[in-house]
Amino acid sequence: MGIAKLKIFLAITYIFLFSDKFLSYFFRRSLLKIKGSQIIVESLIKENVEYMFGYPGGVVIPIFHELYHAPFKFILSRHEQGAIHAADGYARASGKPGVVIATSGPGATNLITGIATAHMDSVPLVVFTGQVSTALIGNDAFQEVDITGITRPISKHNYLVQDVKDLARIIKEAFYIATTGRPGPVVIDVPVDISNSVHKFEYPEEVQLRGYKPTYDGHPIQISKACKLIESSKRPVIYAGGGVIISGAHEELRELVKKTGIPITTTLLGMGAYPETDPLSLEMLGMHGTYFANYAIHHSDLIIAIGARFDDRVTGKVSEFAPNAKIIHIDIDPASVSKNIQVDVPIVGDCKRILREMLKEVKAPDIAEWVEEVRRVKTTHPLQYEDKENEIKPQYVIEQIFKETDGKAIITTEVGQHQMWAAQFYKYTEPRTFISSGGLGTMGFGLPAAIGVQLARPDRRVFDIAGDGSIQMNIQELIVAAQHRLPVIVAILNNGFLGMVRQWQQLFWEKRYSHTCINFAPDFVKLADAYGCYGMRITEKADVVPAIRKALEITDRPIILDFHVSREENVYPMVPAGKTIKDTIMRELA
Amino acid sequence: MSQHVISVKVENKFGVLARVAGLFSARGYNIDSLSVSRTEHDDISVMTIVVRGDDRIIEQVKKQLNKLIDVIKVSDHSEQPAIHRELALVKVNCPAAKRGEILQIGELFSAEVADVSLKSITFAVKGDSEKIDRFIELTTPYGIKESMRTGIVSILKERE
Numbered sequence: 085m086g087i088a089k090l091k092i093f094l095a096i097t098y099i100f101l102f103s104d105k106f107l108s109y110f111f112r113r114s115l116l117k118i119k120g121s122q123i124i125v126e127s128l129i130k131e132n133v134e135y136m137f138g139y140p141g142g143v144v145i146p147i148f149h150e151l152y153h154a155p156f157k158f159i160l161s162r163h164e165q166g167a168i169h170a171a172d173g174y175a176r177a178s179g180k181p182g183v184v185i186a187t188s189g190p191g192a193t194n195l196i197t198g199i200a201t202a203h204m205d206s207v208p209l210v211v212f213t214g215q216v217s218t219a220l221i222g223n224d225a226f227q228e229v230d231i232t233g234i235t236r237p238i239s240k241h242n243y244l245v246q247d248v249k250d251l252a253r254i255i256k257e258a259f260y261i262a263t264t265g266r267p268g269p270v271v272i273d274v275p276v277d278i279s280n281s282v283h284k285f286e287y288p289e290e291v292q293l294r295g296y297k298p299t300y301d302g303h304p305i306q307i308s309k310a311c312k313l314i315e316s317s318k319r320p321v322i323y324a325g326g327g328v329i330i331s332g333a334h335e336e337l338r339e340l341v342k343k344t345g346i347p348i349t350t351t352l353l354g355m356g357a358y359p360e361t362d363p364l365s366l367e368m369l370g371m372h373g374t375y376f377a378n379y380a381i382h383h384s385d386l387i388i389a390i391g392a393r394f395d396d397r398v399t400g401k402v403s404e405f406a407p408n409a410k411i412i413h414i415d416i417d418p419a420s421v422s423k424n425i426q427v428d429v430p431i432v433g434d435c436k437r438i439l440r441e442m443l444k445e446v447k448a449p450d451i452a453e454w455v456e457e458v459r460r461v462k463t464t465h466p467l468q469y470e471d472k473e474n475e476i477k478p479q480y481v482i483e484q485i486f487k488e489t490d491g492k493a494i495i496t497t498e499v500g501q502h503q504m505w506a507a508q509f510y511k512y513t514e515p516r517t518f519i520s521s522g523g524l525g526t527m528g529f530g531l532p533a534a535i536g537v538q539l540a541r542p543d544r545r546v547f548d549i550a551g552d553g554s555i556q557m558n559i560q561e562l563i564v565a566a567q568h569r570l571p572v573i574v575a576i577l578n579n580g581f582l583g584m585v586r587q588w589q590q591l592f593w594e595k596r597y598s599h600t601c602i603n604f605a606p607d608f609v610k611l612a613d614a615y616g617c618y619g620m621r622i623t624e625k626a627d628v629v630p631a632i633r634k635a636l637e638i639t640d641r642p643i644i645l646d647f648h649v650s651r652e653e654n655v656y657p658m659v660p661a662g663k664t665i666k667d668t669i670m671r672e673l674a
Numbered sequence: 675m676s677q678h679v680i681s682v683k684v685e686n687k688f689g690v691l692a693r694v695a696g697l698f699s700a701r702g703y704n705i706d707s708l709s710v711s712r713t714e715h716d717d718i719s720v721m722t723i724v725v726r727g728d729d730r731i732i733e734q735v736k737k738q739l740n741k742l743i744d745v746i747k748v749s750d751h752s753e754q755p756a757i758h759r760e761l762a763l764v765k766v767n768c769p770a771a772k773r774g775e776i777l778q779i780g781e782l783f784s785a786e787v788a789d790v791s792l793k794s795i796t797f798a799v800k801g802d803s804e805k806i807d808r809f810i811e812l813t814t815p816y817g818i819k820e821s822m823r824t825g826i827v828s829i830l831k832e833r834e
Contacts, residue, residue: 232689233692236689236692236693236696237696237697237700240743241743244688244689246688261743293743294746295684295685295742295743295744295745295746296743417741418737418740418741419734419737419738419740419741421737422730422733423734426730
């Protein structure tokens with residue numbers, strides 16, 4: 085070998101040995117130490133994450149550096165709130181945890197509404213926030229906030245990672261806590277130096293949490309007591325909530341109704357747990373529930389609450405709620421039992437397991453008369469509205485969406501009148517098909533949620549039923565739907581008002597419509613165009629159905645249907661806040 | 675409204691005190707006293723919380739505490755035989771002429787004389803809350819310059 089050849093050989097060897105690729109390969113294999121940022125990505129792979137939602141920023145660059153070639157898909161929102169609601173929609177539609185990342189400071193605080201929304205509705209989320217370097221924490225560093233402090237009361241649990249060796253364990257625990265028991269959001273705050281420091285990656289097989297052991301099996305004695313109460317009841321009613329859907333107990337619930345013949349009403353979040361098209365369904369109860377659901381609850385002698393929490397929008401005035409009823413309450417969260425309403429037979433555990441046990445034991449009560457009575461109220465006091473030929477009634481739009489989709493669409497909503505009409509006039513027959521912010525009542529939820537839902541369910545058409553107020557709260561997310569060619573249909577029930585507040589002002593505040601008129605509005609059709617969506621304005625009743633049909637034909641981009649509906653239509657029936665069924669407002673007072 | 679002594683075993687971790695304290699403030703429960711300390715296990719701390727409320731509230735307090743991931747065990751020491759102790763430091767005005775009188779009160783309560791000056795005596799008195807209340811009551815006429823209490827710590831009695 086000549087000198088020249090040897091030099092070239094040495095040069096190549098030198099380059100190879102000290103190239104980054106070789107070094108990282110060498111270190112990976114021999115020491116098995118990887119960066120914290122890589123540990124995060126590897127852990128998410130172990131958790132079979134399919135989608136991650138988020139927005140980058142300074143202290144999370146190391147994590148984004150690894151996300152660049154992660155095998156799961158990353159959905160970049162245009163605002164962190166959009167990312168977390170999308171993850172929430174994904175979680176509600178799929179039953180899997182939603183995964184989110186945002187940077188420190190404002191990135192993290194922009195997640196707050198989304199975390200609280202998920203917390204109130206028991207949605208499993210794992211939320212990563214960036215944090216300034218551990219050495220800087222507490223120094224009021226650039227983009228520093230105490231996010232574990234801020235999220236403590238609105239998350240199921242949270243972590244500040246203080247040592248990279250804890251990182252994998254914390255992620256494992258976060259997924260476990262988020263998805264088990266009563267699910268909820270878990271926040272992991274990751275300082276930037278933790279992302280950059282290295283440690284061996286070992287993803288734990290199991291979690292060791294001595295302070296967290298959810299109860300799944302109901303107490304057999306309590307179950308027997310409940311079955312006996314059911315058997316001897318004369319006027320029973322089932323009150324099913326979101327817990328039934330979360331636990332996947334909808335089939336057991338249907339079985340229970342079939343076996344006992346007991347009428348069933350659901351909460352807003354329980355819709356879809358039982359087919360609303362069935363004669364025994366009383367549909368939704370509560371403030372804007374059906375009169376017959378509230379009638380049945382008020383006159384019952386036994387309420388079987390399953391995965392519901394007696395929220396104030398359901399009970400109205402607590403002291404006069406179901407005055408003659410005994411109450412069986414099945415819930416996985418012991419703190420929900422006897423919190424608002426004193427319960428006679430509490431059964432703590434998983435709805436599905438408990439219903440399975442009950443089905444073995446329960447006997448049908450003799451309630452033909454009661455069922456007949458409820459059925460009669462159902463025919464005398466139906467959900468109704470005054471349809472008109474020269475106006476588009478918002479309820480009419482919802483009914484047509486129901487018809488044109490054969491009830492097979494998945495509906496997300498914003499918050500307000502349109503949300504209640506979507507609840508009342510679309511009939512839900514399957515679980516996870518009505519996706520709405522129930523507990524927190526978050527305007528701006530529906531559009532980003534619809535993005536997450538459409539990703540989880542590419543086989544279904546997804547409608548965001550919106551108001552002209554709510555839709556403007558996260559409208560920037562339209563571009564995300566357009567970018568991913570998601571054919572989400574945004575149906576705006578445009579009445580030029582913040583309608584629900586206006587309704588309260590009309591009914592209870594001397595019609596002083598203080599700051600609720602928003603008819604100085606953007607042109608939603610032009611806006612659709614600007615965002616690469618298909619837009620239509622519908623001002624004639626005759627155009628409602630053709631517009632919906634046209635929207636259903638489009639499959640490669642989002643669609644905005646701007647329905648100009650009756651401006652001062654109200655949501656009825658209405659049990660005013662803190663009142664009882666006797667105070668129900670059935671329809672417009674002339 | 676009754677007073678309950680709730681003993682909470684928690685993970686000895688960053689932020690646990692804030693979680694517990696935050697729970698009380700967020701839900702509007704009234705804490706009379708709260709003491710936090712280490713236990714025989716390095717990784718477990720104990721919080722003794724004295725809280726006031728009707729049965730429904732106390733029930734909720736216990737359930738909500740149990741819901742916290744870092745809470746290992748919640749026990750209501752008002753429902754079982756337990757020993758409660760707290761410590762108070764009480765600085766009583768004490769001109770020389772009154773010294774004998776005041777020291778006598780201290781003796782009756784087995785209070786330790788922690789400090790003496792020309793104008794005051796500082797006692798360290800321990801016992802259950804009732805005893806300390808009484809001690810403070812009896813020294814008040816002399817003028818208490820400053821007083822503070824640790825809050826209760828509580829342990830269950832052993833029964834064979």
